[in-house]
Amino acid sequence: MSVPVTTFVFFALVLFCAVLPFVPALRELQFHRDATPLTVSRRSRVDVRHFANGLRDFLQARLGWVMNEVRQSRTPAEGHGEGVGSYVVVPSGAELEVATVEGRLVVGTGELVLRGAGELNCEVYAAGDLCFTHATRIRAVLSEGDLELAPRSRILRWVHAGHHLVVGEETQLFGRASADEALFLRPGTFFERLHAPTILVGVAKPEEPTHPDPDRRLDPGELGHNVDVRANRVLVEGDLQLPANSLVECDIVARGNLYVGPGARVRGSLKAHGQVVVEEGAWLEGAVVAVGRIEIRRGTYVHGPILTEEELWIGVDARIGDLDRPSTARARSIEITERARVHGSLWAAETGKVVSS
Amino acid sequence: MPYPLHIQIQIIVLVIVVAIICVYLVRHYLFTLNRLFGRQRYPYLDIDEADWPFVTVVVPCHNEEKVISRVLDALLDVDYPEHRLRVVPLDDRSTDRTAAIIADYSARHRHRIFGLHRKEGVAGKGAALEWAMNYIATDIVLIFDADYVPGIGLIKQLVAPFFDPEVGAVMGRVVPQNVHRRMITRLIDLERSGGYQVDQQARMNLGLVPQYGGTVGGVRRSALQSVGGWGSDSLAEDTDATFRLLLGGWKTVYQNRSECYEEVPEDWDARKHQVTRWARGHNQCLARYLRPLWMRPGVSWLEKVDGSLLLGIYAMPLMMIVGWAVALSLWFLGVNKAGLIIVLMVAIYSTLGNFATFYEVAAATHLDGTRHRARLIPFIAVGFLVTLFAVATGTLAQIISHDSRRPLRWQRTEKKGDGG
Numbered sequence: 001m002s003v004p005v006t007t008f009v010f011f012a013l014v015l016f017c018a019v020l021p022f023v024p025a026l027r028e029l030q031f032h033r034d035a036t037p038l039t040v041s042r043r044s045r046v047d048v049r050h051f052a053n054g055l056r057d058f059l060q061a062r063l064g065w066v067m068n069e070v071r072q073s074r075t076p077a078e079g080h081g082e083g084v085g086s087y088v089v090v091p092s093g094a095e096l097e098v099a100t101v102e103g104r105l106v107v108g109t110g111e112l113v114l115r116g117a118g119e120l121n122c123e124v125y126a127a128g129d130l131c132f133t134h135a136t137r138i139r140a141v142l143s144e145g146d147l148e149l150a151p152r153s154r155i156l157r158w159v160h161a162g163h164h165l166v167v168g169e170e171t172q173l174f175g176r177a178s179a180d181e182a183l184f185l186r187p188g189t190f191f192e193r194l195h196a197p198t199i200l201v202g203v204a205k206p207e208e209p210t211h212p213d214p215d216r217r218l219d220p221g222e223l224g225h226n227v228d229v230r231a232n233r234v235l236v237e238g239d240l241q242l243p244a245n246s247l248v249e250c251d252i253v254a255r256g257n258l259y260v261g262p263g264a265r266v267r268g269s270l271k272a273h274g275q276v277v278v279e280e281g282a283w284l285e286g287a288v289v290a291v292g293r294i295e296i297r298r299g300t301y302v303h304g305p306i307l308t309e310e311e312l313w314i315g316v317d318a319r320i321g322d323l324d325r326p327s328t329a330r331a332r333s334i335e336i337t338e339r340a341r342v343h344g345s346l347w348a349a350e351t352g353k354v355v356s357s
Numbered sequence: 358m359p360y361p362l363h364i365q366i367q368i369i370v371l372v373i374v375v376a377i378i379c380v381y382l383v384r385h386y387l388f389t390l391n392r393l394f395g396r397q398r399y400p401y402l403d404i405d406e407a408d409w410p411f412v413t414v415v416v417p418c419h420n421e422e423k424v425i426s427r428v429l430d431a432l433l434d435v436d437y438p439e440h441r442l443r444v445v446p447l448d449d450r451s452t453d454r455t456a457a458i459i460a461d462y463s464a465r466h467r468h469r470i471f472g473l474h475r476k477e478g479v480a481g482k483g484a485a486l487e488w489a490m491n492y493i494a495t496d497i498v499l500i501f502d503a504d505y506v507p508g509i510g511l512i513k514q515l516v517a518p519f520f521d522p523e524v525g526a527v528m529g530r531v532v533p534q535n536v537h538r539r540m541i542t543r544l545i546d547l548e549r550s551g552g553y554q555v556d557q558q559a560r561m562n563l564g565l566v567p568q569y570g571g572t573v574g575g576v577r578r579s580a581l582q583s584v585g586g587w588g589s590d591s592l593a594e595d596t597d598a599t600f601r602l603l604l605g606g607w608k609t610v611y612q613n614r615s616e617c618y619e620e621v622p623e624d625w626d627a628r629k630h631q632v633t634r635w636a637r638g639h640n641q642c643l644a645r646y647l648r649p650l651w652m653r654p655g656v657s658w659l660e661k662v663d664g665s666l667l668l669g670i671y672a673m674p675l676m677m678i679v680g681w682a683v684a685l686s687l688w689f690l691g692v693n694k695a696g697l698i699i700v701l702m703v704a705i706y707s708t709l710g711n712f713a714t715f716y717e718v719a720a721a722t723h724l725d726g727t728r729h730r731a732r733l734i735p736f737i738a739v740g741f742l743v744t745l746f747a748v749a750t751g752t753l754a755q756i757i758s759h760d761s762r763r764p765l766r767w768q769r770t771e772k773k774g775d776g777g
Contacts, residue, residue, distance in 0.1 A: 028732040029543070034728070035537035036537065037536050038550075269520060271522050305407050307520070307521070326407075
């Protein structure tokens with residue numbers, strides 16, 4: 001091949017390669033296939049009842065008339081609907097064998113009992129109380145009343161109860177578990193995201209954390225030698241130990257570990273770049289944040305959110321949040337002990353576990 | 358035989374330019390790889406229940422009659438506890454109907470909207486905010502520009518990080534709403550995606566220096582006041598606040614999933630002015646904070662490096678032009694440094710855009726799940742060239758005229774107000 005031809009071919013190839021990416025670009029400019037603004041609503045993430053509300057609305061829209069008929073006639077109905085799949089609708093007070101409804105959407109128009117072990121790969125809904133008598137593997141459950149899960153049950157997506165949700169021992173709650181009134185957990189339960197005005201662990205009634213009466217008030221300047229005090233916040237290089245029965249009235253950030261002594265009271269928020277240990281009977285009126293592990297020991301009270309990207313351990317009789325002012329505890333993994341109580345949300349990004357005291 | 362002095366100087370300049378550009382190249386790759394394969398941090402996003410603090414949302418505005426109603430309506434609709442939220446539209450010497458619209462809203466929502474009207478004093482958003490702080494009682498102050506539309510849950514999401522006592526400022530993600538309008542809006546949409554979805558979130562993941570952007574975010578007032586307030590003499594009060602807070606031992610948090618719609622410029626001239634304005638403010642911060650950043654104990658090495666690169670980002674276009682000029686000069690002078698020139702070219706190609714480079718944008722569209730818009734990436738070169746020359750001329754003018762001493766005035770981008 002001659003030099004001019006080679007040169008021409010080379011430049012033609014270069015031009016082709018340069019122009020090629022503009023072909024899909026020009027088509028996209030012309031046809032606007034992807035020119036809508038990004039979706040910014042994340043209600044599904046923020047609203048813990050998002051899926052429960054979605055199922056309720058879905059059933060009302062698709063099976064509302066069937067449910068009304070079953071309510072009036074008090075006879076079960078079965079069928080197959082477009083977008084619904086195979087379903088069974090039963091009147092209030094019905095008792096069903098799980099084995100007979102596997103693979104079907106189960107709808108109870110009132111109270112419902114599901115007997116026997118098995119797998120339910122579709123949603124289960126009850127307009128009243130709902131009880132599973134044996135360990136069952138369920139995709140998602142919504143009860144408008146009380147909901148009881150038998151020991152060693154397994155929820156794959158979400159579960160919501162309109163009143164109380166009682167979870168048997170060694171149950172696995174993947175996804176969300178929530179109740180509009182209270183959620184009762186038993187030892188051995190695995191969880192990811194819990195939400196209820198009151199989350200109680202174990203069967204025994206927890207003792208109320210006692211309001212400590214501190215011996216002395218510490219000024220921010222007394223918290224160490226190398227401290228930076230500004231904007232009502234004390235910044236400490238290294239570890240910090242708050243003495244037992246002391247009172248501190250400021251926010252604290254420690255660039256090491258932070259240890260809150262027994263009976264100490266803090267009117268502010270705490271943060272440590274290392275670990276935080278809150279000793280027995282401490283009373284914290286702000287948030288607790290740590291880069292490392294957080295330990296909330298026996299009988300402590302934390303008013304604000306608790307956040308760590310590592311482990312969180314919540315001890316016996318500890319209380320997080322209040323009934324009228326709920327809070328959030330969030331960690332990579334959480335261990336919560338019997339008789340601990342949380343008002344609000346408990347989020348384990350990876351694993352949450354209920355342990356015996 | 359050694360080269361003459363003027364050639365030696367040019368070679369040194371070229372080596373420095375190439376070295377700096379390569380640092381940015383590595384930075385962009387690191388950020389992108391982190392977003393694609395690294396551990397993602399959203400530590401505050403899960404706070405859905407809390408004893409929410411009292412909050413003031415300030416909406417600074419100057420001649421915003423087309424958009425002010427929209428943002429006020431959106432703020433009235435949020436799910437934040439009503440008795441703990443105050444909305445303060447801050448009218449700074451508007452000459453259109455902005456003041457009247459604010460007065461009307463204040464009258465209709467007496468316990469929720471409290472309009473402020475500023476008639477005198479130094480102009481500019483920083484000065485206006487500094488003045489407004491005298492009338493604000495809450496410690497948490499969120500700021501939304503008038504052309505933004507916050508969603509229902511956004512206020513809680515932006516307040517949540519302030520439960521951490523080390524957090525001084527919070528920044529959410531800006532999402533263009535008028536995307537489909539023109540090619541420029543689509544290109545800005547891509548740049549924004551790269552800048553927020555990849556750059557800002559990677560900084561958050563890696564514990565570096567996320568930037569407070571002046572809107573869709575907020576500050577802890579006591580923290581900001583402890584480091585000198587809003588800085589009414591600053592050309593970019595947001596970047597200024599980011600670095601003063603960092604030097605004062607406070608952190609800025611970026612919340613990638615706290616998104617808010619904005620209206621982006623629809624013509625190149627407006628875009629050019631916007632970028633030039635940002636460049637001037639950023640470069641002012643570079644001159645002010647580069648040295649203190651390195652001298653300050655308590656700021657980590659990683660923060661120092663990332664903070665310096667962040668400060669220098671608007672100096673890069675001028676540096677690239679210098680690099681090109683020197684490379685061409687050396688070429689025509691017959692200096693055999695082709696290898697170096699090739700490295701420079703590859704580096705410039707790879708870091709193209711500086712703000713939202715090709716691969717960052719591609720990663721961002723992938724993360725956003727919007728693959729068709731990635732097809733427009735070749736056109737980013739157009740946006741890049743406009744940005745390059747706007748920033749370079751602005752920077753050059755700033756160096757020559759020392760224009761940071763000029764009196765400040767309100768700099769705003771014209772909006773349509775029809776929501777796209």
